[in-house]
Amino acid sequence: MVGRRVIPWILHYVAHTGSRELFRLAVLAIALGVAFGAAKLFGVSLALGAFFAGMIMSESELSHRAAEESLPLRNAFSVLFFVSVGMLFDPFSLISNGWPVLATLAIIVIGKSLAPFVIVVAFRYPIATALMISASLARSANSRSSWPNSASG
Known part of the structure; x- marks a missing residue:
């Protein structure tokens, strides 16, 4: 009160x-x-x-x-x-956990482009459309972290 x-x-x-x-x-x-x-x-x-x-x-x-x-x-x-x-990040954790770090990196880099591609092809759209959507969605996921700063500036 x-x-x-x-x-x-x-x-x-x-x-x-x-x-x-x-x-x-x-x-x-x-x-x-x-x-x-x-x-x-x-x-x-x-x-x-x-x-x-x-x-x-x-x-x-x-x-x-x-x-x-x-x-x-x-x-x-x-x-x-x-x-x-x-x-707080320990750089030696990259060495001691190399394979899980590389697997995670591969999933992020390849998986976020491959998943939309597979979905668009599954709906029987042309490959060119699938590639364009896949590339644009992969790009938009990378630029999200800068979105609040670009809206205010």
Whole structure:
């Protein structure tokens, strides 16, 4: 009950100061504060606490502005996440598990092109159509990871 009334009021008050930096700082402080508070008070994870913070902030009329202002921070945190996950990778696992890694690679590279080809040929379409669909679906699966960045830029 407090979060639904107090946090939108705080965001509204800070937005009327006219300072983008102060608004960005308020959004970050509220998000981290709610996440940490939920983790300590209710014994949930910080990730679930951050979800609660997002739900509370979405109640505000300024939720779109808050999301827009926190976009650079979100990108920075996602980079930190992927760098930290990458640091957990052990390159020697490629050597010790060579055959399973090669089998997985073959399934991904060959299988994702071969499956649509077989399906299109099974429906009695021409080979040229099957090849075009197979190649386009294989390409679209590779470019999915860059889709959110291309939509915003």
